[in-house]
Amino acid sequence: LQGNNISVIYESDFQGLAKLRILQLTDNHIYTIEKDALHDLISLERLDLSHNALTAVPKRAFKGAPALRSLQLDNNQITCLDEGAVKGLTELEILTLNNNNITTLPRDMFAGMPRLRALRLSENPFACDCHLSWLARYLKNASRLAPYTRCHSPGQLKGQNVADLHEQDFKCSGKCADGQRERSVLIQVC
Secondary structure, three states: OOOOOOOEEOOOOOOOOOOOOEEEOOOOOOOEEOOOOOOOOOOOOEEEOOOOOOOEEOOOOOOOOOOOOEEEOOOOOOOEEOOOOOOOOOOOOEEEOOOOOOOOOOOOOOOOOOOOOEEEOOOOOEEOOHHHHHHHHHHHHOOOOOOOOEEEEOHHHOOOEHHHOOHHHOOOOHHHOHHHHHHOOOOOOO
16 A cells, blocks of 8 residues: 555455454654544554654554554654553554654663564654653663654763763753652653
8 A cells, every 4th residue: 555645544444354464554744543444454564654744642542553563654754652542552563764854762661562673763853851761771771772862952961872871971051950850750742
């Protein structure tokens, strides 16, 4: 289904396709995935949504695909990933989000993915502030994952590899100053 000018994945688009294993939706104009759009795809192992117009990945977007092993979301315009977007994908081995507009990620987003062996986050404008310090810890513990994940801001960290930074490098100004980091709340609307 690649290159077919598809713009929306509706909840009913893949009904009755329980045996589908590979779904290639690259090079379309997909900007929306409805909640539970993949709910019948219980055998789906590989989903490629690269080169589309997605700006957000909503909660439960992939809930109906519990066997998903590879999810490619490269070259979209994603700015927001809901913390529940990939929750429950315990079989996921490959997750690629290269070349999007992601500045931050929900804390512990990749927890619950014990099989994850390839995570690609390069070419995103990450804001390396106190909200993203968890990612540095995660990447240090899994050095093979996301080797080219770099900071875009603040200026003094621009171009530096996230995994090479220390906890104290991730700072927030104002109420999120170093001593109050644990009390800060990040609200991200998708």
